[in-house]
Amino acid sequence: MSPFSLAGKTALVTGANTGIGQAIAVAMGQAGAHVICAGRSSCADTVGRIDSAEGLLLDFADPMAARDIFAKRPIDILVNNAGIIRRADSLDFSEADWDDVMDVNLKAVFFTCQAFARAALARNASGRIVNIASLLSFQGGIRVASYTAAKHGVAGLTKLLANEWAAKGINVNAIAPGYIATNNTKALRADPDRNQAILERIPAARWGTPDDIAQTAVFLAAPASAYIHGTIVTVDGGWLAR
Numbered sequence: 001m002s003p004f005s006l007a008g009k010t011a012l013v014t015g016a017n018t019g020i021g022q023a024i025a026v027a028m029g030q031a032g033a034h035v036i037c038a039g040r041s042s043c044a045d046t047v048g049r050i051d052s053a054e055g056l057l058l059d060f061a062d063p064m065a066a067r068d069i070f071a072k073r074p075i076d077i078l079v080n081n082a083g084i085i086r087r088a089d090s091l092d093f094s095e096a097d098w099d100d101v102m103d104v105n106l107k108a109v110f111f112t113c114q115a116f117a118r119a120a121l122a123r124n125a126s127g128r129i130v131n132i133a134s135l136l137s138f139q140g141g142i143r144v145a146s147y148t149a150a151k152h153g154v155a156g157l158t159k160l161l162a163n164e165w166a167a168k169g170i171n172v173n174a175i176a177p178g179y180i181a182t183n184n185t186k187a188l189r190a191d192p193d194r195n196q197a198i199l200e201r202i203p204a205a206r207w208g209t210p211d212d213i214a215q216t217a218v219f220l221a222a223p224a225s226a227y228i229h230g231t232i233v234t235v236d237g238g239w240l241a242r
C-alpha cells in the first residue's frame with residue numbers, strides 16, 4: 001500500500017463545512033479515509049464531495065463539545081481546524097473577543113486532543129493529530145491579540161503533546177498556513193492596501209488556496225510521516241523565509 005494512503009482509517013475534521021477544513025476533509029477522503037466532517041454548521045456540501053463520509057454537528061462555543069465522541073467509536077486521525085478571528089486595537093480589545101477566540105482556537109483544541117488520545121490509548125491504538133496553527137504561531141500580527149495568543153498556544157501544545165504521546169504511538173503535529181483565501185481572510189483581501197502589501201511580501205506572489213494545505217494534512221496523517229512528531233509545517237508560499 002502507498003505510504004501516503006489513508007485507506008482503512010477514519011478521520012475527524014473539525015470546521016469541515018468550508019475553507020481549509022473542507023479541503024482537508026475532501027483530500028483525506030481521496031486518500032481513502034472514511035471522513036467524519038464536523039461543523040457547527042451543516043457539512044452536507046463537504047460530505048457530498050467524499051465517497052465515504054458523514055456529518056457531525058460540533059460547536060466549540062462549548063470547548064468541551066468533543067469530550068464523548070472518541071470513546072464511542074474508533075477514530076484514527078483528528079484534525080483540529082475549526083477557528084475564528086476577531087480584529088480590534090489592543091487598547092479596545094474586549095473580554096468577549098478574548099474569551100470567544102481562546103475557547104474555540106485553544107481550549108477546544110487541547111480538550112479535543114485529550115479526548116482523542118484517551119480513547120486511542122484505551123484501545124491500544126495509534127493515532128494522528130494535525131492541529132491547524134498559523135503564521136501568528138511565530139509572528140505577532142496586529143489587532144488580533146486573542147488569535148495570536150491562541151495560535152502561539154497551539155504551537156506550544158503541539159510540541160508538548162508530542163513529547164507526552166510520541167512514545168505511546170500518537171503523532172501530534174501542526175500546519176501553519178500562510179495567507180489562504182477563505183472566509184477567515186475576506187476582510188484582508190477586501191482592503192486593497194492590505195491585499196497589495198500581503199501579496200508583495202509573499203515569495204510565491206499569490207494567496208494560498210485551501211488545497212495548498214490539504215495534501216500536507218494528508219501527509220501528516222499517513223504512514224509516510226510516522227517519525228514526525230511535534231513539528232509545525234509552514235505552508236505559506238515562502239512568507240516566513242523572507
Ligand code: NAP
Nearest residue numbers: 015019020040041059060061082083134179180182183184
Ligand atoms: P473559515 O473559512 O472561516 O473556516 C473556519 C471554520 O471553523 C469554519 O468551518 C467554521 O464554521 C469553524 N468554526 C468557527 N467557530 C466554530 C465553533 N464555535 N465550533 C465549530 N466550528 C467552528 O476559515 P479558514 O481559513 O478555513 O480557517 C481554518 C483554520 O485555519 C482556522 O483554525 C484558522 O485560524 C486557520 N488559518 C487560516 C488562515 C488563512 O489565511 N485562511 C491562515 C492561518 C491559519 P462556520 O463556517 O460555521 O463559521
